[in-house]
Amino acid sequence: MNKIANVAEGPAIETVQINVEVNGVAYTRYVEPRLLLSDFLRQELGLTGTHVGCEHGVCGSCNVMVDGSTVRSCLVFASQLDNAKIETVESLGRVNALHPLQKAFWEKHGLQCGFCTPGMLMTAKELLDRNPRPTRDEIREAISGNLCRCTGYQTIIEAIYSAAYEMQGATNG
Amino acid sequence: MKPAPFRLERPDTIQALCRALAKHGDSARILAGGQSLVPMMNFRLVTPEVLIDINRVDGLDYIRLDGDALAIGAMTRHVTVKESALVKANVPLIAKAYDHIAHVTVRNRGTIGGNLSHGDPSSELPAVAICLDAKFVVSSSEGNRTVRAAEFFKGMFETDVSPGEFLSEIRFPVAARNQRFGFDEFSPRHGDFAIAIATVALEMKGDTCVSASVVHGGVREMPGQVADAEAALRGKVVSGEQVALAAKATASIEPTLQNYHGDAAYKSDLLRALTARALSQAIGEG
Known part of the structure; x- marks a missing residue:
């Protein structure tokens, strides 16, 4: 445990050291115990x-x-x-070298405002890692914990379905 | 939407966990999978002074046959229970219920012990545990004690676990060959918390029901047995007619959990329909 003086609040804030690998890069950081992973990644x-x-x-x-x-x-x-290994949406692809899932979301209109997309992509990636040729029902089940307020979901399901076949094709060919 | 500050304890062993619990008493909360506790901390509905993270504790993550029970360690994650062949073969009702439990990302992290310790009346596992008369092993620096499921749940989000104690193991009776099980629920979105739950365990002798356990969930502060429905089945040949009678008998359960998802009349109606479905499933006509 470490202490970081915090002038504004007076008492020192306790921190803990973590070593993590994020998208292939190793980091050592001191974090407040209450820092959420989402805020750690972003901030x-x-x-x-x-x-x-x-x-x-x-x-x-x-x-x-x-x-x-x-x-x-x-x-x-x-x-x-x-000691955890973390992967975020940044690990998938780049603007000029999109991951097949990202490309399929683009082509099948799997996003409109894009807010839910990073979560959708990571959830879809987990599905395809475990089940490379999912049915549409299996895709629905996989993304049932992800909310989208724009697309009505059908285009997301089509995007994941088409990415799966694209990726299979690449592997088979 | 950020948790209040807390001090972190990270015990590695059950002994160290017991010491930490004894030391901090009711100023501490246990962090297992965090899928219920962390949302409450983010809302600051819960602001523990000390958070005891038990994710590193050795010896709380297992599924094993132990005599006539299937023993599941409290830190076993939902995904592990759901995919376990041992669970499917020995306690099929758990496997049926897991078709409805949470979404994949929540199951990756959430634990069976955390779920049961949270005591949410709209959750599936408390109803299943009561239906099967599971035993809960509650541990502390003083040793272990065993509590029946029906006595473990004390009220909405309240259990028999006192400060200084933790739930270490859940023991489900291994299903007998003549037992039949059913589970059904209604939820706004598959994987969400249930608006109403019905789960049944029948002990059969041929077509005749020797004993019945019928349990409701999601409609009152705690899941519980529906004695009138059980009485309607006991000693009877379980047919479509008997299923309808038992389902009708759930009217004696007055729903007290009412919200925008449903008022008492609606929940009562759901409970009747779900009980009929769970029973039909159990006798192989579902």
């Missing part, structure tokens, strides 16, 4: 791709991968993640 590391929607685990916008499984980053403290 400490500047990875603002992870969106903060409801902050109580309902909307799924802040979903990221921890050690290969999605978590709601607003429901996990950074202080719990010593």
Whole structure:
């Protein structure tokens, strides 16, 4: 444990040291125990791709991968993640080299305002990692914990479905 | 929407956890999967002085057969329980209920012990635990004690776990060959908390029901048995007619949890319909 003097509040704030790997980069940071993973990613590391929607685990916008499984980053403290491997939407692709999922969301109109998209993409990635050829029903089940207020979901389902087949094609060919 | 400051304890062993609980008493809360506690902390409905993170504690994450019970460690995550072949083979009602429990991302993190310790009346597992007469092992620096599911839940979000104690294991009786199970619920979105739940366990001798456990959830401050429905089944040949009679008998349960999802009359109607479905499922006509 470490102490950081905080002039405004008077007493020193307790922090804990964490070593994490985020998108392949190793970081060592001292964090307040109450710092949420979502705020750690956005404010400490500047990875603002992870969106903060409801902050109580309902909307799924802040979903990221921890050690290969999605978590709601607003429901996990950074202080719990010593030695964890974290992947955010920034790990998927770049503007000129989109991940097949990102490309499919673009082509199938899987987003409008884009707020839910990072969470949708990470949840879809988890699904395809475990089940490379999902049915539409399996896709519906997988994204049932992610809210979208623009698309009506059908285009998101089509995007994930088409990305799965695109990715399979690439693997098979 | 940020939690209030707290001090963090991160015990590695059950002994260290017991010491931390004994030391901090009711100023501490236990952090398991955090899928219910952290939202409440974000809203500042809960502001513990000390948070005891038990994610590093060795020996609370297991599923194993132990005599005539399937013992599940409190820190076992939902995803592990849902995918467990041991659970499916030995306590099929848990597997049925998990078709309705939460969304994949929540199941990755949430734990069975955390869910039951939270005592949410709209959650599936408390109803299942009561239906199966599961035993809860409550531990502290003083040792272990065992509590029946029906006595573990004391009220809405209230359990028999006192400051200084924690839920360490849940013991579900292994299903007998002549037992039949059913579970159904209605929720606004698949995976959300239920507006109403019905779950049943029937002990059969041929087509005749020897004993019945019928449990409601989501309609009152705590899930509980529906004695009138159980009486309507006991000693009877379970047919469509008997199913309808037992379902009708759930009218004796007065729904007290009313909100924008449903008033008492609606929940009562749901409970009747869900009980009929759960029973039909149990006798293989669902």
